[in-house]
Amino acid sequence: MIITLDLAGDVPIYQQIRDSVVAAIAQGKLREGDPLPSVRQLAVDIGVNMHTVNKAYALLKADGYLSIDRRSGARISERLLLDDAVRARIFENLNAAAIEAYSRGMTESEFLTLCESAFDQLKEEA
Amino acid sequence: MIITLDLAGDVPIYQQIRDSVVAAIAQGKLREGDPLPSVRQLAVDIGVNMHTVNKAYALLKADGYLSIDRRSGARISERLLLDDAVRARIFENLNAAAIEAYSRGMTESEFLTLCESAFDQLKEEA
Amino acid sequence: MIITLDLAGDVPIYQQIRDSVVAAIAQGKLREGDPLPSVRQLAVDIGVNMHTVNKAYALLKADGYLSIDRRSGARISERLLLDDAVRARIFENLNAAAIEAYSRGMTESEFLTLCESAFDQLKEEA
């Protein structure tokens, strides 16, 4: 199963679903054009309410990962573009990481090594 | 003022206070051993509820940034160590960034350039 | 092809078909009296359900754009009149645009310039 949930955690379920799908794309488990289960089907599969899945799909659509076709349900977008909104999202995370690192005296080289390993880990999984 | 708040945003205020203090440390505005205002004082200064500041201080203490002494109040920890918990927090952020980047087809070199600029930006501010 | 569809969008397909035909008339690609494909033929051509095309044609007929003859099939109406119903439809759209513009502080001159460019754009295409 592509989607893993932690019902006890603080992260909203719809966010976890969203993140799982994005991670699956990054890992190559889902590719451009691939179909996703219907909202109701996925809800049954992972044991949550339909509306929760619906909200996750809406998020993915807003972020450009998903395109929803009235006829055939949801699919991964054909063209996953690297627009400004995505870049901003990425930089926000990097900035938070850099602040934590720099405040603890981590060297730049160690930081960059960590960055590289995070990226390389995805390449291997793909 | 070290602490900047966005009351209208989605990020909880206590989280923003926590992040502001960590950012101030990274920028050199706060150093190891520096005193922080009392919970009550800071609450008045930035116009938020006392419980909110209290929660932020508790978070900072749990993350090892703050040491709270009943007599002398709150101070930045004398030794800001780079322990495993910190590394895990940093890596989690990097991982999230890498996933968003890789899923959109960003190249590794562009990703690392972005990482470097995030880190360098802090060096300049310090 | 006169009709362009965006299956992933929020606009219903029958509405898109209807709008495409009206746009084609505005652009001069379709003129008064011109024949249209049969419901079945068009459905096959653009790859949608026959009922969907049927609904679009019904809309066009209701709005006075189409006249449907049992023998000769569908044709663009011989006389495209500018009656009150059409004026109301136009004004409704203009009103929505004006509200969005005025609420954001757009000046009247900028608004009218925008109106003019929207109209002129059609003249050039025609």
Add this chain to the structure above:
Amino acid sequence: MIITLDLAGDVPIYQQIRDSVVAAIAQGKLREGDPLPSVRQLAVDIGVNMHTVNKAYALLKADGYLSIDRRSGARISERLLLDDAVRARIFENLNAAAIEAYSRGMTESEFLTLCESAFDQLKEEA
């Protein structure tokens, strides 16, 4: 009451709420910084479910009309900017109006007069 609903129509209730608020801003009934009722309060007032109002508020927030403060509820944004997204929304409506007008043979001068009257009507109400 600022908000008027048509429960029988095709327009979703949350959309009608959204449009009513925007119209109220355009008419000067609501100004920058004005508070709005809480989600639950407004829901009771107009007799719809809380979630419906919630969705309307989320729309208004996404469109930049509303800013939601954790402490005091919702307020009209302090700065109603005229960004590209708003311009696109306005032009889309103008374009639809122009197409309907041009396809029926309306002259440019009559079209522009209609545009002007739509805008002026708002000025008078304000």
Add this chain to the structure above:
DNA sequence: GTGGTCTAGACCACA
């Protein structure tokens, strides 16, 4: 008290 989240179940539009 505020909004945020989740559940359960229903009806409708679309295709």
Add this chain to the structure above:
DNA sequence: GTGGTCTAGACCACG
């Protein structure tokens, strides 16, 4: 069958 909308009622995080 799909998603879109709405209702009803509950619990939690935040302040």
